[in-house]
Amino acid sequence: MTLIKSISGIRGTIGGTPEEGLNPLAIVKFVAAYATLIRKNTKAATNKIVVGRDARISGPMVKQVVTGTLTGMGFDVVDIDLATTPTTEFAVAAEKACGGIILTASHNPRQWNALKLLNEKGEFLNAEEGQQVLQIAEAEEFLFADVDHLGKVITDTTYNSKHIQSVLELELVDVEAIRKANFRVAIDCVNSVGGIVIPDLLSALGVKEIFKLHCNPHGNFAHNPEPLPEHLTEISALMTQAKADVGFVVDPDVDRLAVVCENGAMFGEEYTLVAVSDYVLSHTPGNTVSNLSSSRALRDVTRAHGCEYNAAAVGEVNVVAKMKETNAVIGGEGNGGVIYPASHYGRDALVGIALFLTQLAKKNMKTSELRASYPPYFISKQKVQLTPEIDVDAILEKVKEKFAQYDITDIDGVKIDFPDKWVHLRKSNTEPIIRIYAEASTMADAEALGGELISIIQDMCK
Secondary structure (H helix, E strand, C coil), X not given: CCEEEECCEEEEEECCCCCCCECHHXXXXXXXXXXXXXXXXXXXXXXXXXEEECCCCCHHHHHHHHHHHHHHCCCEEEEEEECCHXXXXXXXXXXXXXXXXXXCCCCCCCCEEEEEEECCCCCECCHHHHHHHHHHHHHCCCCCCCHHHCCCEEECCCHHHHHHHHHHCCCCCCHHHHHHHCCEEEEECCCCCHHHHHHHHHHHCCCCEEEXXXXXXXXXXXXXXXXXXXXXXXXXXXXXXXXXXXXXXXXCCCCCEEEECCCCCECCHHHHHHHHHHHHHHHXXXXXXXXXXXXXXXXXXXXXCCCCEEEECCCHHHHHHHHHHHCEEEEEECCCEEECCCCCCCECHHHHHHHHHHHHHHHCCXXXXXXXXXXXXXXXXXXXXXXXXXXHHHHHHHHHHHCCCCEEECCCCEEEECCCCEEEEEECCCCCEEEXXXXXXXXXXXXXXXXXXXXXXXXXCC
């Protein structure tokens, strides 16, 4: 059993004791702590907290515990049931709620579940707020409501359709252009909530032929739910069989979007944001943001439009903060996470699909041709295992000194920008590991750069 408590929420495998797994007792403590923080901080006039969930097998059990705890803390729960992460974020703003909880372990396997915590804007809690939740839970400093002040549950399952409608109404989404393109679209929704919402979105966008893989939301994931190339062999084969123009793959909570070309090749998760940003910038020039471990291709495309790119520390909350600070028109993460402020400040695969299809329709080119129009980069992801007694921070400081002649960014680990490549070193928060991300114009060069840093670190540890 595993239970991981962090400033971004609580996640773990279902079962076990309160301190070793995600079970009712662990959930009650954490939700009560979150409710305590919300009660103290909220400026919302309502007494509502929105709860949505993906289609995991444990979802109904977890939802019952969460809604019972929230009502026990005196909050009214708006239960939107099966809904994507971005839909839940959208619902918090629409309800003018005090906050929201999304029951999803994102791309983790079926035995996992988690609680993602939102503020009254429908955005993730920041690090300080997350730390306060952990402290309140540890000290059990929460007070349950008496019988006259218990909350109630309000069920509202209309938010999937409301979210879709909001996407259709975005100025840069051209439904008529998509309809005229007569796209044949394949989808893989990994047997989670995407199987409900993505077909409805595509139909609303005017897509006439949809080829479905794993769209039954029963929570038994047909393959590893993280949308990486090695997990997407089925849809790759389907593309040529169905003669589809484009394929879309989402993770269980539908905040990440991977695209598949008509020839079965992967468009590349890193390039989902690049392509969507290219389209947005061509109509609304402005700044862009991604995290330090995302592809340099976004920077290149942004500069090609005469605009400015900025990098944020890894983590959606950090990307959103930098987007607000720089007034960015588009941003996100290289894992297929598109954040479009004209919709809301959260990764949203529905928005990504609508903008991508609009661009594809307007450019009148094959998906593979669109991919070939962007700068070619390859990212290698490696790690170096250290012994517990090694001072990881000291090692990273030595790396900074060794490469001081290059452009160094140290807001999140150490990133070294060379003229034609980069490498980013981040320490793990839970184990003595340094994660090493490297990008170059070939995978061989990226892996060699990562390997070079591993050798340097190992020498420093001797």
